[in-house]
Amino acid sequence: MNFGVIGCGKMGSALIAGAVRSGALTPTEVWGYDAIAAATEDFCRQTQCHAAASLQELAQKCDTFLLATKPYQVRDVLSQLGQSLGTKPALLISVAAGIPLAVLEDCLPATVRVIRTMPNTPALVGKGASAYALGARSTSSDAEVASTLFSSVGLAIATPESLLDAVTGLSxxxxxxxxxxxxxxxxxxxxxxxxxxxxxxxxxxxxxxxxxxxxxxxxxxxxxxxxxxxxxxxxxxxxxxxxxxxxxxxxxxxxxxxxxxxxxxxxx
Ligand SMILES: NC(=O)c1ccc[n+]([C@@H]2O[C@H](COP(=O)([O-])OP(=O)(O)OC[C@H]3O[C@@H](n4cnc5c(N)ncnc54)[C@H](O)[C@@H]3O)[C@@H](O)[C@H]2O)c1
The missing domain is CATH 1.10.3730.10 (ProC C-terminal domain-like)
Structure with missing residues (x-):
């Protein structure tokens, strides 16, 4: 698995730092890309992962993606990612609050499987409580990838998407x-x-x-x-x-x- 991080801000960095610390991911298999070059550099310094110079390079190198931009940026980013991926199969795990699976799936080619998650801020100190919901195309091994990633920064549970608003209200x-x-x-x-x-x-x-x-x-x-x-x-x-x-x-x-x-x- 080659893992690409889209958006190396607070949540993207915290999740990958946790996954690297716990051994769930090794830095050599992770590439980070942020629209702000200094954010990509900080991420790579902190996690020892590789830097990608563009979304296109990230799409070429990776087959599994963590989408960690702000929700209002998601549609633009996914349409660029989809164009770069073409028909290459991939898994995308989104932490963007409030963006439904159907929207994520609609913005991407049919060869991309999608998982939507709701983490919380204590993930930044390894004590998060996260829930994840599988998209129509995602598989049980995709669920394992999400579970491993979010368990590395706290608790992670699987839930139907219909309960993610309740998860937002609680954790x-x-x-x-x-x-x-x-x-x-x-x-x-x-x-x-x-x-x-x-x-x-x-x-x-x-x-x-x-x-x-x-x-x-x-x-x-x-x-x-x-x-x-x-x-x-x-x-x-x-x-x-x-x-x-x-x-x-x-x-x-x-x-x-x-x-x-x-x-x-x-x-x-
Ligand atoms: N921070 C939290 O506790 C928390 C909790 C639950 C969910 N989330 C979700 O996590 C996501 C990220 O939140 P955050 O707090 O880390 O925000 P953040 O602002 O720290 O990070 C977002 C990063 O995305 C980058 N970015 C913007 N456009 C981009 C593009 N086109 N390509 C690549 N990178 C781009 C920004 O430069 C920034 O570094 C949000 O969607 C939010 O809903 C955050």
Whole structure:
């Protein structure tokens, strides 16, 4: 497999850096191309991969592509890529938010298989949560390529495309919910007398620890919550305050609003 990266910005670089670090890809099999030459150079310095001087060169050298430009640039880029590929079979994995599989497939020759993904920003630090949906022409070995790539920067799950808006509402937008919760917990700690920096560190590490316990034990979060809420204790008093103030309802509304917005944007 020769792997071509189209758009060496934050997400393109983070994914390939993760894949190279984990051994999922070797730098000698990866070529990067960005419309800004300095971005291609930075990418190659960071990952030790090759540079392609043009999209045409990338199309000649590679058979598997990661599309990581901004969504509004996708149609132009794919029409150029399609012309360069001609009838050569290829796989294209898109991270462009809100661009449906049908649009990606329509912009490319019928010999190109397509996968659409929704990663999130923690992929930049190797803790991403991504979902991928297979296009009509993609195969199970294409799914393995996507799974390996996105697993190298965190968790990766397969999903039907119809659920990608819900994925956007939950894990795509979710890091921002986490930041708001960490900031609010830290403020609450400062109110109780903790120094600001200590409060931020304690809040962030506590959420990281809770998340690790869910993922590493495989236990239901309610079970883990029950284990730390002793009768008449401090934790159940805190949980009662959360319930009284509708934290659960607020999170339902957040995911629902973001999912709805993602649907609107994909159809605009
Ligand atoms: N950053 C995230 O956390 C995140 C999360 C989910 C999805 N995404 C998706 O990832 C994609 C990239 O986002 P990003 O944050 O990395 O953006 P970015 O701006 O950092 O990177 C995009 C890169 O594409 C390059 N580019 C533009 N036109 C090009 C062309 N014709 N050929 C080659 N390169 C070209 C730009 O120069 C830039 O370096 C977006 O479609 C976004 O929806 C990003």
């Amino acid at each position: 795509g937008s979710g890091p921002a919910y986490g930041f708001v919760i960490i900031e609010a917990l830290a403020d609450a700690g400062v109110r109780q007398g903790l120094p600001r920096n200590d409060a931020i560190q304690l809040a962030a590490q506590t959420l990281l620890g809770a998340a690790a316990m869910v993922l590493e034990t495989g236990m239901h979060p309610a079970q883990l919550k029950d284990m730390v809420a002793s009768p008449g204790g401090t934790t159940i008093a805190g949980i009662a305050a959360l319930e009284q103030n509708s934290l659960r309802h607020a999170l339902h509304e957040a995911v629902s609003a973001a999912t709805q917005r993602s649907r609107e944007l994909s159809h605009s």
